[in-house]
Amino acid sequence: MNLYSVAIGEQYEIEAKRLQKSMKPLNVKVFTNADVEKKSEDNLINGLYHKTNFANYIDDNIKGAIVFMDADMFTLSDEPFKDFKIKSDTDFAYVTYKGKWHLPDEIRQSAFNYHGHKINSGFMYFKDLETARKICNQWQYEYLEREKLYDVDKGTSKYEYDEWALMIALQKLSEIKIELLDKKWNNWELNTKEEILNSDSVFFQSHDYLDIIQ
Amino acid sequence: MAIIPNNQQIRTIDASVDMTERGSKLINDKSQVYTMADFVETIGGGALPILETYPTTDATKVGQNFIYKSLIWRYLSESEINAFGFSGKIDVGFPVPYQKYLFSESVDISGGREIGLDIIPFCYETLKTSTSIASGLSISSFNIRRLYAGPILNLEPLTTLTIPFKVFQFGSSEIVKVIGTENYTYLEDVGTSISLNLSNNRLSTENIDYLFTQLPSTTKTATIDVSSNPGSATCDPTIATVKGYTVVTS
Numbered sequence: 042m043n044l045y046s047v048a049i050g051e052q053y054e055i056e057a058k059r060l061q062k063s064m065k066p067l068n069v070k071v072f073t074n075a076d077v078e079k080k081s082e083d084n085l086i087n088g089l090y091h092k093t094n095f096a097n098y099i100d101d102n103i104k105g106a107i108v109f110m111d112a113d114m115f116t117l118s119d120e121p122f123k124d125f126k127i128k129s130d131t132d133f134a135y136v137t138y139k140g141k142w143h144l145p146d147e148i149r150q151s152a153f154n155y156h157g158h159k160i161n162s163g164f165m166y167f168k169d170l171e172t173a174r175k176i177c178n179q180w181q182y183e184y185l186e187r188e189k190l191y192d193v194d195k196g197t198s199k200y201e202y203d204e205w206a207l208m209i210a211l212q213k214l215s216e217i218k219i220e221l222l223d224k225k226w227n228n229w230e231l232n233t234k235e236e237i238l239n240s241d242s243v244f245f246q247s248h249d250y251l252d253i254i255q
Numbered sequence: 256m257a258i259i260p261n262n263q264q265i266r267t268i269d270a271s272v273d274m275t276e277r278g279s280k281l282i283n284d285k286s287q288v289y290t291m292a293d294f295v296e297t298i299g300g301g302a303l304p305i306l307e308t309y310p311t312t313d314a315t316k317v318g319q320n321f322i323y324k325s326l327i328w329r330y331l332s333e334s335e336i337n338a339f340g341f342s343g344k345i346d347v348g349f350p351v352p353y354q355k356y357l358f359s360e361s362v363d364i365s366g367g368r369e370i371g372l373d374i375i376p377f378c379y380e381t382l383k384t385s386t387s388i389a390s391g392l393s394i395s396s397f398n399i400r401r402l403y404a405g406p407i408l409n410l411e412p413l414t415t416l417t418i419p420f421k422v423f424q425f426g427s428s429e430i431v432k433v434i435g436t437e438n439y440t441y442l443e444d445v446g447t448s449i450s451l452n453l454s455n456n457r458l459s460t461e462n463i464d465y466l467f468t469q470l471p472s473t474t475k476t477a478t479i480d481v482s483s484n485p486g487s488a489t490c491d492p493t494i495a496t497v498k499g500y501t502v503v504t505s
Binding site: 201248 | 447473493498
Protein backbone atom coordinates (compact mmCIF):
# COMPACT_ATOMS: atom_id res chain seq x y z
CA MET A 42 0.00 0.00 0.00
CA ASN A 43 1.29 3.44 -0.95
CA LEU A 44 0.65 6.24 1.50
CA TYR A 45 0.30 9.91 0.59
CA SER A 46 -0.59 13.28 2.04
CA VAL A 47 -0.62 16.89 0.95
CA ALA A 48 0.73 19.72 3.11
CA ILE A 49 0.61 23.12 1.47
CA GLY A 50 1.82 25.69 3.97
CA GLU A 51 4.15 25.73 6.94
CA GLN A 52 1.61 24.69 9.57
CA TYR A 53 0.43 21.76 7.48
CA GLU A 54 4.04 20.70 6.89
CA ILE A 55 4.56 20.61 10.64
CA GLU A 56 1.45 18.51 11.07
CA ALA A 57 2.51 16.21 8.25
CA LYS A 58 5.79 15.55 10.05
CA ARG A 59 3.75 14.28 12.98
CA LEU A 60 1.85 12.02 10.57
CA GLN A 61 5.06 10.65 9.13
CA LYS A 62 6.54 10.12 12.59
CA SER A 63 3.44 8.30 13.78
CA MET A 64 3.45 6.02 10.75
CA LYS A 65 7.08 4.85 10.99
CA PRO A 66 8.41 2.47 9.74
CA LEU A 67 5.74 2.92 7.08
CA ASN A 68 6.61 5.73 4.69
CA VAL A 69 4.19 8.55 3.88
CA LYS A 70 5.02 10.67 0.86
CA VAL A 71 3.95 14.25 1.53
CA PHE A 72 3.50 16.71 -1.33
CA THR A 73 4.39 20.25 -0.33
CA ASN A 74 4.70 23.64 -1.99
CA ALA A 75 7.98 22.45 -3.47
CA ASP A 76 6.16 19.75 -5.44
CA VAL A 77 3.30 21.77 -6.91
CA GLU A 78 2.53 24.98 -8.73
CA LYS A 79 0.40 27.61 -7.06
CA LYS A 80 -3.16 27.37 -8.27
CA SER A 81 -4.72 30.18 -6.25
CA GLU A 82 -3.62 33.24 -4.30
CA ASP A 83 -5.98 32.13 -1.56
CA ASN A 84 -4.06 29.78 0.71
CA LEU A 85 -7.06 27.64 1.64
CA ILE A 86 -8.25 27.21 -1.93
CA ASN A 87 -4.70 26.57 -3.14
CA GLY A 88 -4.10 23.90 -0.51
CA LEU A 89 -7.42 22.16 -1.04
CA TYR A 90 -6.99 22.18 -4.80
CA HIS A 91 -3.75 20.28 -4.50
CA LYS A 92 -5.44 17.78 -2.22
CA THR A 93 -8.11 17.16 -4.86
CA ASN A 94 -5.37 16.70 -7.47
CA PHE A 95 -2.88 14.72 -5.37
CA ALA A 96 -2.95 11.56 -7.49
CA ASN A 97 -1.43 13.48 -10.41
CA TYR A 98 1.69 14.18 -8.38
CA ILE A 99 2.38 10.46 -7.85
CA ASP A 100 5.01 8.69 -9.96
CA ASP A 101 3.49 6.86 -12.93
CA ASN A 102 5.14 3.57 -12.04
CA ILE A 103 3.56 3.20 -8.61
CA LYS A 104 1.78 -0.14 -8.22
CA GLY A 105 -0.77 -1.23 -5.70
CA ALA A 106 -3.38 0.49 -3.56
CA ILE A 107 -3.21 4.16 -2.67
CA VAL A 108 -4.18 5.61 0.70
CA PHE A 109 -4.49 9.34 1.21
CA MET A 110 -4.39 10.89 4.68
CA ASP A 111 -4.88 14.52 5.65
CA ALA A 112 -1.75 16.21 6.97
CA ASP A 113 -3.23 16.59 10.46
CA MET A 114 -3.94 12.89 10.72
CA PHE A 115 -1.90 10.62 12.96
CA THR A 116 -2.00 7.20 14.54
CA LEU A 117 -1.04 5.84 17.95
CA SER A 118 -0.96 2.25 16.67
CA ASP A 119 2.29 0.38 16.01
CA GLU A 120 0.75 -1.46 13.04
CA PRO A 121 -2.10 0.78 11.91
CA PHE A 122 -3.00 -1.25 8.83
CA LYS A 123 -2.87 -4.64 10.53
CA ASP A 124 -6.67 -4.99 10.52
CA PHE A 125 -7.38 -2.89 7.42
CA LYS A 126 -9.51 -5.03 5.13
CA ILE A 127 -11.11 -3.95 1.87
CA LYS A 128 -13.37 -6.00 -0.41
CA SER A 129 -11.60 -7.18 -3.53
CA ASP A 130 -13.92 -5.30 -5.90
CA THR A 131 -13.84 -1.99 -4.01
CA ASP A 132 -12.45 0.95 -5.98
CA PHE A 133 -12.75 3.71 -3.38
CA ALA A 134 -13.37 3.70 0.37
CA TYR A 135 -13.78 6.36 3.06
CA VAL A 136 -15.38 7.20 6.41
CA THR A 137 -18.66 9.14 6.39
CA TYR A 138 -19.99 12.00 8.46
CA LYS A 139 -23.09 11.08 10.45
CA GLY A 140 -26.51 12.56 10.05
CA LYS A 141 -28.86 13.68 7.32
CA TRP A 142 -27.66 16.86 5.69
CA HIS A 143 -29.97 19.59 4.39
CA LEU A 144 -28.27 22.10 2.11
CA PRO A 145 -29.25 25.62 1.07
CA ASP A 146 -28.47 24.85 -2.59
CA GLU A 147 -29.73 22.20 -5.00
CA ILE A 148 -26.32 21.13 -6.28
CA ARG A 149 -25.02 19.98 -2.91
CA GLN A 150 -28.40 18.64 -1.85
CA SER A 151 -28.48 16.51 -4.98
CA ALA A 152 -25.02 15.19 -4.17
CA PHE A 153 -26.05 14.30 -0.64
CA ASN A 154 -29.25 12.64 -1.79
CA TYR A 155 -27.28 10.60 -4.34
CA HIS A 156 -24.84 9.22 -1.78
CA GLY A 157 -27.12 9.23 1.28
CA HIS A 158 -24.26 10.54 3.42
CA LYS A 159 -21.53 13.17 3.47
CA ILE A 160 -18.05 11.95 2.61
CA ASN A 161 -15.15 12.62 4.95
CA SER A 162 -12.06 12.99 2.77
CA GLY A 163 -9.50 12.83 5.58
CA PHE A 164 -8.73 9.15 4.99
CA MET A 165 -9.31 7.63 1.55
CA TYR A 166 -8.47 4.28 -0.03
CA PHE A 167 -8.06 3.91 -3.80
CA LYS A 168 -7.72 0.54 -5.49
CA ASP A 169 -4.76 1.67 -7.58
CA LEU A 170 -3.15 4.71 -9.15
CA GLU A 171 -5.43 4.59 -12.20
CA THR A 172 -8.50 4.71 -9.98
CA ALA A 173 -7.04 7.51 -7.86
CA ARG A 174 -6.30 9.59 -10.96
CA LYS A 175 -9.74 8.97 -12.41
CA ILE A 176 -11.34 10.26 -9.23
CA CYS A 177 -8.90 13.13 -8.72
CA ASN A 178 -9.22 14.36 -12.30
CA GLN A 179 -12.96 14.77 -11.82
CA TRP A 180 -12.60 15.98 -8.24
CA GLN A 181 -10.20 18.82 -9.06
CA TYR A 182 -12.45 19.89 -11.92
CA GLU A 183 -15.53 19.96 -9.68
CA TYR A 184 -13.56 21.79 -6.97
CA LEU A 185 -12.72 24.58 -9.41
CA GLU A 186 -16.37 24.69 -10.50
CA ARG A 187 -17.41 25.05 -6.84
CA GLU A 188 -14.95 27.90 -6.45
CA LYS A 189 -16.91 29.91 -9.03
CA LEU A 190 -19.92 29.77 -6.72
CA TYR A 191 -18.16 30.88 -3.54
CA ASP A 192 -19.87 33.92 -2.04
CA VAL A 193 -22.23 33.93 -5.00
CA ASP A 194 -24.52 31.03 -4.28
CA LYS A 195 -26.46 31.06 -1.00
CA GLY A 196 -24.52 29.70 1.97
CA THR A 197 -21.57 28.81 -0.25
CA SER A 198 -18.00 29.77 0.49
CA LYS A 199 -14.52 28.31 0.47
CA TYR A 200 -15.21 27.00 3.96
CA GLU A 201 -17.31 24.18 2.51
CA TYR A 202 -13.84 22.72 1.88
CA ASP A 203 -13.27 19.89 -0.62
CA GLU A 204 -15.77 17.18 0.21
CA TRP A 205 -18.81 18.47 -1.63
CA ALA A 206 -16.75 18.68 -4.82
CA LEU A 207 -15.71 15.05 -4.28
CA MET A 208 -19.33 14.01 -3.81
CA ILE A 209 -20.33 15.81 -6.99
CA ALA A 210 -17.43 14.20 -8.84
CA LEU A 211 -18.49 10.71 -7.76
CA GLN A 212 -22.03 11.37 -8.98
CA LYS A 213 -20.48 11.59 -12.43
CA LEU A 214 -18.30 8.49 -11.90
CA SER A 215 -21.13 6.10 -11.15
CA GLU A 216 -19.02 3.10 -12.15
CA ILE A 217 -16.71 3.60 -9.16
CA LYS A 218 -17.41 0.89 -6.57
CA ILE A 219 -17.55 2.49 -3.15
CA GLU A 220 -17.09 0.95 0.30
CA LEU A 221 -17.84 2.73 3.56
CA LEU A 222 -15.27 2.37 6.31
CA ASP A 223 -15.71 2.11 10.05
CA LYS A 224 -15.21 5.34 11.96
CA LYS A 225 -12.08 3.96 13.63
CA TRP A 226 -10.20 4.63 10.39
CA ASN A 227 -10.73 8.33 10.83
CA ASN A 228 -12.00 9.32 14.25
CA TRP A 229 -11.73 13.04 13.59
CA GLU A 230 -14.37 14.01 16.15
CA LEU A 231 -12.32 13.39 19.26
CA ASN A 232 -11.36 16.73 20.76
CA THR A 233 -9.28 16.23 23.86
CA LYS A 234 -5.95 14.52 24.28
CA GLU A 235 -7.49 12.23 26.89
CA GLU A 236 -10.20 11.11 24.48
CA ILE A 237 -7.61 10.36 21.81
CA LEU A 238 -5.27 8.49 24.12
CA ASN A 239 -8.13 6.40 25.53
CA SER A 240 -9.62 5.59 22.14
CA ASP A 241 -9.11 2.33 20.30
CA SER A 242 -9.52 4.03 16.94
CA VAL A 243 -6.65 3.74 14.48
CA PHE A 244 -6.43 7.23 13.00
CA PHE A 245 -7.21 10.65 14.44
CA GLN A 246 -7.19 14.19 13.13
CA SER A 247 -6.24 17.27 15.09
CA HIS A 248 -4.38 20.53 14.56
CA ASP A 249 -3.41 20.30 18.22
CA TYR A 250 -1.21 17.91 20.20
CA LEU A 251 1.71 18.10 17.80
CA ASP A 252 3.90 16.46 20.42
CA ILE A 253 1.58 13.52 21.06
CA ILE A 254 3.94 11.18 19.19
CA GLN A 255 6.99 10.55 21.36
CA MET B 256 -9.01 36.55 67.96
CA ALA B 257 -12.49 37.63 69.01
CA ILE B 258 -15.36 36.60 66.80
CA ILE B 259 -18.34 38.88 66.66
CA PRO B 260 -21.53 36.82 67.22
CA ASN B 261 -23.72 36.74 64.12
CA ASN B 262 -26.67 38.37 65.87
CA GLN B 263 -24.75 41.41 67.03
CA GLN B 264 -25.57 44.73 65.45
CA ILE B 265 -23.17 47.48 64.54
CA ARG B 266 -24.26 51.07 64.27
CA THR B 267 -22.12 53.11 61.90
CA ILE B 268 -21.55 56.83 62.01
CA ASP B 269 -21.37 59.03 58.97
CA ALA B 270 -17.86 60.03 57.93
CA SER B 271 -18.74 63.72 58.43
CA VAL B 272 -19.01 63.26 62.20
CA ASP B 273 -15.87 64.18 64.19
CA MET B 274 -15.14 61.17 66.42
CA THR B 275 -12.55 62.97 68.57
CA GLU B 276 -13.37 62.61 72.26
CA ARG B 277 -13.33 66.27 73.41
CA GLY B 278 -13.16 65.67 77.13
CA SER B 279 -10.45 63.09 77.48
CA LYS B 280 -6.97 62.79 76.01
CA LEU B 281 -6.67 59.47 77.79
CA ILE B 282 -9.67 58.04 75.95
CA ASN B 283 -8.41 59.32 72.63
CA ASP B 284 -4.96 57.84 73.22
CA LYS B 285 -6.42 54.44 74.01
CA SER B 286 -9.00 54.26 71.24
CA GLN B 287 -8.94 54.08 67.48
CA VAL B 288 -11.64 54.96 65.01
CA TYR B 289 -11.94 52.49 62.13
CA THR B 290 -13.84 52.88 58.90
CA MET B 291 -15.48 50.19 56.74
CA ALA B 292 -12.45 50.29 54.48
CA ASP B 293 -10.37 49.26 57.47
CA PHE B 294 -12.74 46.35 58.08
CA VAL B 295 -12.36 45.20 54.47
CA GLU B 296 -8.61 45.47 54.63
CA THR B 297 -8.53 43.59 57.91
CA ILE B 298 -10.84 40.81 56.80
CA GLY B 299 -9.01 40.48 53.54
CA GLY B 300 -10.11 40.06 49.94
CA GLY B 301 -11.28 43.52 49.32
CA ALA B 302 -13.32 44.76 46.42
CA LEU B 303 -12.10 44.15 42.90
CA PRO B 304 -10.88 47.17 41.01
CA ILE B 305 -13.36 48.49 38.53
CA LEU B 306 -12.11 49.58 35.13
CA GLU B 307 -13.92 52.24 33.19
CA THR B 308 -12.03 51.80 29.91
CA TYR B 309 -11.37 48.67 27.89
CA PRO B 310 -8.51 46.73 29.52
CA THR B 311 -5.20 46.14 27.82
CA THR B 312 -2.54 43.52 28.26
CA ASP B 313 -0.53 43.93 31.44
CA ALA B 314 2.01 41.27 32.32
CA THR B 315 2.54 42.82 35.77
CA LYS B 316 -1.01 41.93 36.78
CA VAL B 317 -1.06 38.25 35.90
CA GLY B 318 -3.61 36.38 37.97
CA GLN B 319 -5.42 39.51 39.11
CA ASN B 320 -9.16 39.89 38.64
CA PHE B 321 -11.02 43.10 38.00
CA ILE B 322 -14.46 44.28 36.98
CA TYR B 323 -15.28 45.77 33.62
CA LYS B 324 -18.83 46.35 32.39
CA SER B 325 -20.24 44.46 35.37
CA LEU B 326 -18.29 41.30 34.62
CA ILE B 327 -15.30 39.79 36.32
CA TRP B 328 -12.22 39.80 34.11
CA ARG B 329 -8.78 38.38 34.64
CA TYR B 330 -5.25 38.96 33.42
CA LEU B 331 -4.30 35.52 32.15
CA SER B 332 -1.22 33.64 33.23
CA GLU B 333 0.88 31.58 30.88
CA SER B 334 -0.58 28.33 32.18
CA GLU B 335 -4.11 29.65 31.73
CA ILE B 336 -3.33 30.77 28.19
CA ASN B 337 -1.96 27.33 27.42
CA ALA B 338 -4.99 25.64 28.98
CA PHE B 339 -7.33 27.67 26.78
CA GLY B 340 -5.33 26.72 23.70
CA PHE B 341 -4.17 30.24 22.93
CA SER B 342 -0.47 29.67 23.35
CA GLY B 343 1.45 31.84 20.92
CA LYS B 344 -1.64 33.85 20.05
CA ILE B 345 -1.91 36.16 23.04
CA ASP B 346 0.61 37.47 25.55
CA VAL B 347 0.83 36.78 29.24
CA GLY B 348 -1.34 39.28 31.06
CA PHE B 349 -3.97 39.39 28.30
CA PRO B 350 -7.30 40.41 29.88
CA VAL B 351 -10.38 38.25 29.31
CA PRO B 352 -13.88 38.01 30.75
CA TYR B 353 -13.51 35.26 33.32
CA GLN B 354 -16.98 35.00 34.74
CA LYS B 355 -18.36 31.85 33.23
CA TYR B 356 -22.03 32.10 34.06
CA LEU B 357 -24.63 34.00 36.01
CA PHE B 358 -27.89 32.62 37.27
CA SER B 359 -30.71 34.86 36.14
CA GLU B 360 -33.66 32.99 37.59
CA SER B 361 -34.65 29.68 39.01
CA VAL B 362 -38.09 28.15 38.73
CA ASP B 363 -39.01 24.81 40.21
CA ILE B 364 -41.11 22.61 38.00
CA SER B 365 -42.30 19.13 38.67
CA GLY B 366 -39.85 16.48 37.59
CA GLY B 367 -36.84 18.74 37.67
CA ARG B 368 -35.38 22.13 38.18
CA GLU B 369 -35.47 24.67 35.42
CA ILE B 370 -32.78 27.27 35.42
CA GLY B 371 -32.34 30.13 33.05
CA LEU B 372 -28.76 31.08 32.50
CA ASP B 373 -26.90 34.05 31.23
CA ILE B 374 -23.94 32.38 29.66
CA ILE B 375 -20.83 34.47 29.39
CA PRO B 376 -18.30 32.53 27.40
CA PHE B 377 -14.76 33.72 27.31
CA CYS B 378 -13.50 31.67 24.47
CA TYR B 379 -13.69 33.29 21.08
CA GLU B 380 -14.32 30.29 18.96
CA THR B 381 -16.04 27.67 21.03
CA LEU B 382 -18.36 27.51 23.99
CA LYS B 383 -18.60 24.29 25.92
CA THR B 384 -21.42 24.45 28.41
CA SER B 385 -20.42 21.08 29.76
CA THR B 386 -17.36 22.69 31.25
CA SER B 387 -19.00 25.98 32.18
CA ILE B 388 -21.93 24.71 34.19
CA ALA B 389 -21.63 23.32 37.68
CA SER B 390 -22.35 19.64 37.92
CA GLY B 391 -25.74 18.54 39.16
CA LEU B 392 -27.66 21.18 37.25
CA SER B 393 -30.23 20.31 34.67
CA ILE B 394 -30.14 23.03 32.07
CA SER B 395 -33.50 23.26 30.42
CA SER B 396 -33.13 26.61 28.73
CA PHE B 397 -30.62 29.33 28.29
CA ASN B 398 -30.81 32.88 27.13
CA ILE B 399 -27.80 34.66 25.83
CA ARG B 400 -28.35 38.15 27.14
CA ARG B 401 -24.95 39.71 27.13
CA LEU B 402 -21.73 38.49 25.67
CA TYR B 403 -18.30 39.92 25.57
CA ALA B 404 -15.60 38.41 23.45
CA GLY B 405 -12.84 36.65 25.25
CA PRO B 406 -9.34 36.72 23.88
CA ILE B 407 -10.11 38.27 20.53
CA LEU B 408 -7.07 39.77 18.99
CA ASN B 409 -8.30 43.14 17.87
CA LEU B 410 -9.29 44.27 21.36
CA GLU B 411 -12.40 46.04 20.19
CA PRO B 412 -15.06 46.29 22.89
CA LEU B 413 -18.36 44.74 21.99
CA THR B 414 -21.85 46.05 22.29
CA THR B 415 -24.55 44.31 24.21
CA LEU B 416 -26.48 41.63 22.35
CA THR B 417 -23.84 41.32 19.63
CA ILE B 418 -22.60 37.77 19.52
CA PRO B 419 -19.26 37.63 17.73
CA PHE B 420 -18.69 33.94 18.13
CA LYS B 421 -18.48 31.86 15.02
CA VAL B 422 -18.86 28.49 16.63
CA PHE B 423 -20.95 27.15 19.50
CA GLN B 424 -20.31 23.62 20.67
CA PHE B 425 -22.65 22.61 23.45
CA GLY B 426 -21.74 18.99 23.85
CA SER B 427 -24.18 16.56 25.30
CA SER B 428 -26.56 18.36 27.60
CA GLU B 429 -30.19 18.75 28.62
CA ILE B 430 -31.04 21.80 26.57
CA VAL B 431 -34.71 21.87 25.62
CA LYS B 432 -34.93 25.34 24.17
CA VAL B 433 -32.64 27.97 22.73
CA ILE B 434 -33.75 31.57 22.61
CA GLY B 435 -31.95 34.68 21.46
CA THR B 436 -30.63 33.15 18.24
CA GLU B 437 -31.66 36.27 16.36
CA ASN B 438 -28.42 37.64 17.75
CA TYR B 439 -26.28 34.94 16.17
CA THR B 440 -24.97 37.13 13.38
CA TYR B 441 -21.45 35.72 13.18
CA LEU B 442 -22.06 32.03 12.78
CA GLU B 443 -19.55 30.40 10.45
CA ASP B 444 -17.96 26.98 10.19
CA VAL B 445 -14.32 27.02 11.25
CA GLY B 446 -12.24 24.11 10.00
CA THR B 447 -13.99 20.92 11.09
CA SER B 448 -15.97 22.79 13.76
CA ILE B 449 -19.48 23.50 12.63
CA SER B 450 -21.11 26.73 13.69
CA LEU B 451 -23.81 25.55 16.03
CA ASN B 452 -23.67 22.07 17.49
CA LEU B 453 -26.78 21.18 19.48
CA SER B 454 -26.68 17.45 18.88
CA ASN B 455 -27.60 15.13 21.73
CA ASN B 456 -29.90 17.48 23.62
CA ARG B 457 -33.62 17.52 24.39
CA LEU B 458 -34.90 19.83 21.71
CA SER B 459 -38.43 19.13 20.51
CA THR B 460 -39.66 19.63 16.94
CA GLU B 461 -41.30 22.86 17.99
CA ASN B 462 -38.20 24.22 19.67
CA ILE B 463 -35.87 23.28 16.82
CA ASP B 464 -38.18 25.05 14.37
CA TYR B 465 -38.31 28.00 16.76
CA LEU B 466 -34.51 28.15 16.85
CA PHE B 467 -34.39 28.07 13.04
CA THR B 468 -37.05 30.75 12.77
CA GLN B 469 -35.17 33.19 15.00
CA LEU B 470 -31.86 32.85 13.18
CA PRO B 471 -30.84 35.72 10.89
CA SER B 472 -30.05 34.99 7.26
CA THR B 473 -26.46 34.20 6.43
CA THR B 474 -24.15 34.38 3.45
CA LYS B 475 -21.44 32.35 5.17
CA THR B 476 -20.90 28.60 5.32
CA ALA B 477 -22.70 27.90 8.57
CA THR B 478 -23.83 24.44 9.65
CA ILE B 479 -26.31 23.71 12.43
CA ASP B 480 -26.33 20.20 13.92
CA VAL B 481 -29.58 19.27 15.69
CA SER B 482 -29.15 15.52 15.28
CA SER B 483 -29.98 13.17 18.13
CA ASN B 484 -32.66 15.38 19.60
CA PRO B 485 -36.27 14.28 20.09
CA GLY B 486 -37.35 16.62 17.29
CA SER B 487 -34.48 15.93 14.89
CA ALA B 488 -36.34 13.80 12.40
CA THR B 489 -39.57 15.82 12.39
CA CYS B 490 -38.31 19.41 12.40
CA ASP B 491 -38.41 21.58 9.29
CA PRO B 492 -34.81 22.23 8.20
CA THR B 493 -35.96 24.33 5.24
CA ILE B 494 -36.70 27.15 7.70
CA ALA B 495 -32.93 27.44 8.10
CA THR B 496 -31.71 26.29 4.68
CA VAL B 497 -33.74 28.98 2.93
CA LYS B 498 -31.71 31.47 4.96
CA GLY B 499 -28.45 29.94 3.78
CA TYR B 500 -27.69 27.48 6.58
CA THR B 501 -26.74 23.84 6.25
CA VAL B 502 -28.63 21.68 8.73
CA VAL B 503 -27.79 18.23 10.04
CA THR B 504 -30.61 16.12 11.44
CA SER B 505 -30.88 12.48 12.36
